[in-house]
Amino acid sequence: MTFKEEIKRRRTFGIISHPDAGKTTLTEKLLLFGGAIHVAGAVKSNKIKKTATSDFMEIEKQRGISVATSVMGFNYDGYKINILDTPGHQDFAEDTYRTLTAVDSAIIVIDGAKGVEMQTRKLMEVCRMRNTPVMVFINKLDRPGKDPFELLDEIEEELNIAVRPLAWPVGNGDQFQGVYNIFEENLYLFTPAKQTLEKGIEIKDIADQQLSDHIGDSAADKLREELELVLGVYPDFDHEAYLNGQLAPVFFGSALNNFGVRELLHAFLKLAPSPRPSITESRLVQPDEEKFSGFVFKIHANMDPNHRNRLAFVKICSGKFQRNTNYYHVGLGKQMKFSSPTAFMAEKKSIIDEAFPGDIIGIPDSGNFKIGDSLSEGEKLKFKGLPSFSPELFQYIENADPMKSKQLNKGIDQLMDEGVAQLFINQFNGRKIIGTVGALQFEVIQYRLLHEYSAACRYEPIKLYKACWIKSSDKAQLDDFKKRKVQYMAKDKYGRDVFLADSSYMLQMAQESFKNIEFHFTSEF
Incomplete structure (x- = not known):
């Protein structure tokens, strides 16, 4: 595969939300699809002692909340996907703000019953500052929730962004029957408490009697009516507006029941951007430049408490990173070589020989790095947008x-x-x-x-x-x-x-x- 093809197939994104909207659960289900994990941890369930794959610090397992950003990479359908699961809790917002400097797009998870919450607004502000493209996943449709049109109005008003549904729910709570995928023109029927993947029923024409056969006459009539409204009220999906951070495609589902996740993932892979240019103080760095560059956006002490090790998380911005090659540490003004750079799967790590723009790698660190440090092939680059905020x-x-x-x-x-x-x-x-x-x-x-x-x-x-x-x-x-x-x-x-x-x-x-x-x-x- 050529260098440009490697860049093109990468999707690096953050999953952000208010606490408890189901962000970590969605991350897990995406990993299940990618075959990266085989059993999802029942998040916050004390009966089952497995915890969420992406929550690996002891305090996260006890509290049932994410307090540190974790990075997970896997291959799916020809794409290399890098997910950054961020803390939702506002007390850890700074970690999330910095993580958003390392992603090319974001998925915002919203609880279908609670709608847009405070922390979601703040995170959207950070995305807007950087024109980061966002997709919205409205979660927990298997529980009683707000009317979908009401939710869409709330997202437009509270998050100050235009929306366009690419899927539409059939009922909610006890009446939830499934999701009609507008993007692919097919219907997915919901089977409660099943952790298996549902196959879509292709329905090109919603006037087809087949729709009523599957969901009943009254639900079919209501769906036809609502879809007509959706197509009448919301403009056609504009890919350019999405890439510029002006339009958010919206999907519906239930992450816990693995429902609607497939549609979200497939649309995301087709629509989301591959690695984008990075801003430095002196110039714009393009991902397809030959020379390697990257920056440290996070440092994590004690990834493995037995070995007291520290890892610097580096986002690769341009060129190809290679193991055991000399790179210039801009802050220290000296050349450094890295013998064991790692790729991540939550706390599981594997040593890699090379990495491409969009990838996040871990470099073992004995104190040489601080957040915001740059690595390059000699050019004195300083990447922008990694502040520490004044404490309160x-x-x-x-x-x-x-x-x-x-x-x-x-x-x-x-x-x-x-x-x-x-x-x-x-x-x-x-x-x-x-x-x-x-x-x-x-x-x-x-x-x-x-x-x-x-x-x-x-x-x-x-x-x-x-x-x-x-x-x-x-x-x-x-x-x-x-x-x-x-x-x-x-x-x-x-x-x-x-x-x-x-x-x-x-x-x-x-x-x-x-x-x-x-x-x-x-x-x-």
């Missing part, structure tokens, strides 16, 4: 076991590299402050320090409003500011100056009094 919650972190201070320091150091939270060292008293965007992250850090590093920590409250990175070309004013605000000055993990404002008033006054100082609320500046 802060606590002092203290050692609860003096005998384990070395383990605690190492644990904090490695977990902060993952970007789940940020570490600030107060320049006035030398104390360590953890800043996060969600309260649950404090719990996750405490749990992982104890279980992965055998280090116990405790938190102490601190009242802070915002952390902002500061810089200025006016050295005298910067020095004056640091002297006056000495109690509120800190350094981040990379030694940059951070101002810890304890109220919005204090921040406003500082901005007004020191005009020559820039205050940044993301670390990307």
Whole structure:
């Protein structure tokens, strides 16, 4: 297969949603289709001790929620599919935001009973910032839910995007009979509690009596009526508008019952984009360029707790990556060779010899990488769009076991590299402050320090409003500011100056009094 054909057959996408909409379940069913797994883990079922394949951290299995992005790659029908299953919980949104910089498109999962929820709106904003094409899968149709037209109106209004149904449900809840696939013009009948794949009944003409034979006269009449409305109200599907992030195709189904997933996958493979150009500070990088380039969008400590290993997740943007080849680490300014790059299947990894644009690879890391680092064949590229956001919650972190201070320091150091939270060292008293965007992250850090590093920590409250990175070309004013605000000055993990404002008033006054100082609320500046 030629280099261009390899790029063309790749589909790298993220699955995003509000917690509990069924995102991880959908991921599992897509993996079942690809033959990548043979038994789905019953997500959140305590009776069955299998857990979702993509939730592999101990705390995820206990909580039944995803707290870290996991990557899964498999081949299906001639395509190479890379799925990134992201955390839905808002306390881990930052991981999801960064993951969306590494995907070419996204599938948004919406609960048919609850409709569009808060976290879905936020994630759609991130997709819009990057013009990422999105598809919508309305899930849980086997349970009583909202009217499909009402749901479509809600998606258009709340997510601010035009929609076009490419499938249509026949009833819902107890009355749910199946889905008519507008895209392929056939009917799929729903058989509850079956984990097998249903074969479609081809019905080219919905006026055909065959439709009534399968679903009954009244359901058939209602479906004909609704389809007529759909075709009348919604414009024809425009592929270009979808690729530009202006139109979302909509599918219906029940991920838990493996229903509607096949239609979604087949349409997705035909419509979704192959790897797209990547934006850097100096130029646009095209995927079919000969020279290799890529960036680190995530770091995960302890993929295997027995070996204390760290992995840097690298999205390949151009060229072909080859094992044991020298590549230029732009941040460190030196050449590096990687002997065991890996491909992912949740926590299962296999060493690979080569990878292509769109692929996500794992590089074992002993501390050389940080989020946002670039690799190339010598060109000094800096990929854009990987910020750390200003935290909103802060606590002092203290050692609860003096005998384990070395383990605690190492644990904090490695977990902060993952970007789940940020570490600030107060320049006035030398104390360590953890800043996060969600309260649950404090719990996750405490749990992982104890279980992965055998280090116990405790938190102490601190009242802070915002952390902002500061810089200025006016050295005298910067020095004056640091002297006056000495109690509120800190350094981040990379030694940059951070101002810890304890109220919005204090921040406003500082901005007004020191005009020559820039205050940044993301670390990307």
